[in-house]
């Protein structure tokens with residue numbers, strides 16, 4: 001008797017992991033358009049692309065984002081390693097770091113034998129900046145990345161376990177300038193506008209230096225102390241571990257408490273206050289409106305000084321299109337030089353949700369061959385190849401016996417601008433009928449002229 005598991009494998013239907021999505025062919029033109037528009041703008045602003053692995057040593061994320069952040073605490077997706085591989089990699093990391101920056105304790109990166117899928121881009125980019133000594137190549141490295149990120153979240157609309165970000169990081173030694181913060185913020189606004197978004201808001205705040213941040217959390221704890229019993233369970237533990245996270249809690253009783261709190265910039269030193277003022281003035285000089293949001297904190301350890309968010313665009317609860325900020329101590333904390341940095345990441349899925357698919361230009365086929373009969377089918381096969389070699393998009397139905405009506409329907413569905421019809425008469429005359437699908441106009445064209453005529457029409 002056959003093993004029952006054979007039946008299981010024969011009948012089992014696999015489904016996509018929760019919180020991930022297939023990007024089907026119909027959606028690819030929208031993704032391509034976002035990516036190509038982004039690359040054009042990023043290059044205009046002097047940013048160069050960097051590609052890093054989708055997984056890294058888990059300690060890189062723990063050290064950079066902070067053990068108490070929700071992303072590290074609850075959402076890291078671990079990837080276990082084989083023992084031999086671990087030994088080799090560990091040796092490699094130790095060697096690289098001790099060669100460049102001396103003792104291995106300084107980096108603190110090597111301990112557990114575990115990798116994690118990247119939940120964001122910044123940590124990986126900083127790791128690569130340090131490891132590849134990008135500081136020695138230029139004073140200011142302006143880097144961008146586009147790619148998938150992974151977080152073990154509870155999936156909902158606009159909140160996925162695999163999502164995609166377009167991110168930038170400007171990292172340099174002695175380059176902390178309010179104008180760089182403003183340039184990066186301006187770039188975020190420009191990208192969103194380029195994608196066709198207009199109804200979003202820029203929110204901005206300053207956390208100040210590490211000491212200012214300490215002040216800020218003390219002030220926050222003081223204000224929340226008396227209300228601790230009314231906070232949700234999560235926030236009660238956040239109160240000690242990372243009080244800033246209370247400000248982002250979605251629980252309605254926590255939100256009511258947070259709404260009633262009033263803050264200003266009293267946690268900031270005079271210097272930090274002045275820096276923040278200059279950032280806002282520089283942003284205003286680019287004719288960009290921003291909203292001072294004293295409760296905007298961002299829950300990651302590495303942020304210092306400026307933090308900002310792009311929100312709105314009709315997204316509902318998950319309304320952040322992108323966010324970022326300055327992180328001055330992170331590069332040296334990870335064993336690199338005393339570099340300061342500022343960056344942001346935009347969520348591609350949220351951008352697409354906000355734009356709605358229709359407003360992006362839909363890329364369609366230039367031409368579609370309709371072949372009637374076996375002989376015409378073989379001829380269409382060769383003519384299609386000829387047209388494609390001239391960089392004109394062309395396709396045809398692989399249905400030698402297909403009717404005119406069904407093939408025309410297919411051409412229409414594929415959004416073809418021109419249909420090239422090849423029947424018995426055309427085969428005899430060595431010609432095709434070119435039909436303009438928007439006007440219905442037709443003309444008969446010799447095989448040797450098809451490419452030239454099409455080129456003229458679609459230009």
Ligand code: AMP
Nearest residue numbers: 158159160163320321322323345347350
């Ligand atoms: P963050 O790295 O959390 O600051 O996120 C930056 C941007 O990435 C957000 O503003 C969102 O647009 C997007 N994003 C973050 N997390 C998710 C997620 N789980 N699903 C979809 N998009 C996300």
